[in-house]
Amino acid sequence: MARKRALITGITGQDGSYLAEFLLDQGYEVIGMIRRSSTVNFERIRHIQDRITLTPGDLLDEVSLIHMLREHRPAEVYNLAAQSFVQTSFSQPVFTGEVTALGVTRLLDAIRIVDPEIRFYQASSSEMFGKVVEVPQRETTPFYPRSPYGVAKVYGHWITVNYRESYGMHASSGILFNHESPRRGLEFVTRKISHGVARIALGLDTELRLGNLDAQRDWGFAGDYVRAMWLMLQQDQPGDYVVATGQTHSVRRFCELAFGYAGLDYQKHVVVDERFFRPAEVDLLVGDPSRAYEQLGWKPEVSFEQLVEMMVEADIRLLRG
Structure with a gap:
């Protein structure tokens, strides 16, 4: 039986490295997208580099994404790539929007063109809640982002919902609260x-x-949170889930x-x-992970x-x- 193939954008980041390890343990063939740049840091994936395939691609270039999907034909795509540092988003707001917001659209559109059956995971963020309107925050809590990063993530989140509803794609978002590790x-x-x-x-x-x-x-361990990402793509129906400790x-x-x-x-x-x-400070973020607990059977360890x-x-x- 052929091994299931997954593609991870942002594989050299904290979450990408833990997700790659997890998927390898599940018997997956793992493809990692990397930008053609001289600054790619392989430190976090060096110990598994001989077990994964790295392929060039760029969230700023939809044609490169189409080529990548056609070449590797993944069953699952995990979009973890982003300009993900909140402080930087204030000094580079346009670049943050290009990558963290429009990059999601380019990838979803590439999937729609190449194979709409591919299951898609979007890394949403608790920063979307920003100036919170209720505590704790759940899937139905209105967003009020307080940084260009948070605003870009809201766009990425809603465009994922839009492609799911417009094209019937299995596209899910994980609204992950802060997750840390020695690889941060x-x-x-x-x-x-x-x-x-x-x-x-x-x-x-x-x-x-x-x-x-x-x-x-609301701080949890990144290694726990990547398990929730995978569980979302194993569900019969796509959906959005808050992933947090509560x-x-x-x-x-x-x-x-x-x-x-x-x-x-x-x-x-x-x-x-x-x-x-x-x-603009975000004072209190705390998630209600009840839906992930009940529907995914996920809990932090x-x-x-x-x-x-x-x-x-x-x-x-x-x-x-």
Whole structure:
């Protein structure tokens, strides 16, 4: 029997690397789309690179996407590629829109042209809720994005719904709340904290400069969340799902735990720096994952405390070399 084939855009990112591992374990043949650029970083997938096929493609170029789909004929496509850093979206709003919003349309349209039977997953985001109108946020909560990134994700989300309803495509969106891991980029606050703790613990630094310590997020482990993506594409009917833990913690609490694991007091090392505040802040994001629990049979396995410890330990190991 032929192995099922899946294509992942953004395979070199945190989620892409965990999803590729998961799909390989399920017996899939995994194709990863990479842009033709000199800055592609294979660090997160190096350990599985000999087991996956990498192919050139670009969300800015629909023709390249059509060629890619025709060549590889995947049964499932997971769109994880995006300009995904919120802070950057304020300084590069047009580029963020091109990739994170219109890129979704180009990919959906390429699928419609090549093979509308391909099952499609769109990485939506809790940042779409932004200035929240209800707590916790669920699939029916109105969106009120507070960044160009959040706005672009709302477009990507609705164009996925539109293609599903207009062309009968099996297109689903996962509205993922913050999901972290030792593979998170250093520009994200959780990894900035775990890496900063490791540097201070090893005597390489004395302080860590952060923005709003009172911002609260629903943080889970990325390795748990990619399982939900796959489960969505195994359902008979496509749909949209909030993927979250349902619990919220402040940046301050993350600091307290992270420094605590290294035997340090965060108050002696963390400096609040106005430069790291966003132009429009999102204060409280917490998801209601009931639908994912009930319909997908999904639940997170790694707790918040385990996640923080895992990230600090990994960064201490990394810096010790």
